[in-house]
Amino acid sequence: MVAVNCEQVWLQISDYIDGDIDSTVRPAIDGHLKECPRCASVLAGTRNVIQLYSDERLFRVPLGYSWRMQRRLASSMRARRGTARGWVVAFAAMALVAGTLALSNSRGVAPAMKSAHSQPGSHVPATLAVWITDHGKVFHIEGCPFLKDNDNPHAVTAKEAIEEGYVPCVRCLGEYVTRLAQAFTHKATWAGFLAAR
């Protein structure tokens, strides 16, 4: 039988794990690994490395990645398809905007700004993970009974959903806000209690 030393084992440990090793050398390495605790430890550690990194849970794509990809692709396809028609539409839109601006300026009075609090979704934290669907106009949090799996939901941040014109679901996000408010009141009561002492 061929004899191998530690260094030869280390050099071939990767191929050994992958099963990509000459059948005449393999028994020698097997034998060496039985006898040498140091090499056995290198083998165990290297196997663990491979096992840990091969787990799907390690790499998480950012929230909303798939949805943003789909949107970017769709807009690039639209751009390629309708360049000529796009110019006509763009000119029409510019004319419309210019007209509207001229009209609003001529009236002299700027419309009052809306309070930020009257905007739908302003109470939802921007980074909260929420679910939207292609055809709906409402966004939900995980587990909302109004969200159906067959609607093909995408996960995005609340900020993105609001920017896209989605509004919070009254069922799940209504409850979320109520609970948040309760927690806040609870905390405030405690803070008051502690301050009084």
Next chain:
Amino acid sequence: MKAAPDVDTRERELIRRVQDGEQEKFYELIKPYERRVFTAAFAVLRNAADAEEVAQEAILKAFANLRQFRAEARFSTWLIQIAVNEARMRRRKEHADMMEPIGEHTDEEGSYTPREFPDWREIPSEALERNEVRELLLQALAALGSKYREVFVLRDIQHLSIEEVSEALGISRASVKTRLLRARLMLRDLLAPRIASGFFSREPFEKGNKPW
């Protein structure tokens, strides 16, 4: 790892339809590989935001150049190749002033002596549920030199064959194998001291088990 023949047939059919003008079928075509494209870009760039941007660029580029795709190649390898090239271009442009990770210029053929650690035999299956373990693994990966990291990610995280890694990165099969060996051993050396010395065995804080 070869894909099942029905996947290849389905893919070829989708590619033909996109090339014939059914653009909206392209998303269906790339959907199974979205995650892989991201991971490949991440392997080069080590940053999720940049990796996402590059992944989008790569997919758009694949869409624009689908006509150049040759049927004898595998579609997934072709996509990953585009992602790796885009990411490398971005790295050259933006990361010229960044700190070099370890092992960037080490000799691939040089000798190796494993460091001695307490035995690291078992991994509890819930390990990756813990954020600190995930962080540790990602940090160790980021600490590798890019030539090792790229090979390791494609082979051991994305499970490409040696042949496919060599094609995607444009290096020889022998280089893939040497770099893979190095990457695996370096990761073992980086992780074993943390993990083998009881990283997993720490008890969670429970009643009567508080550290104060």
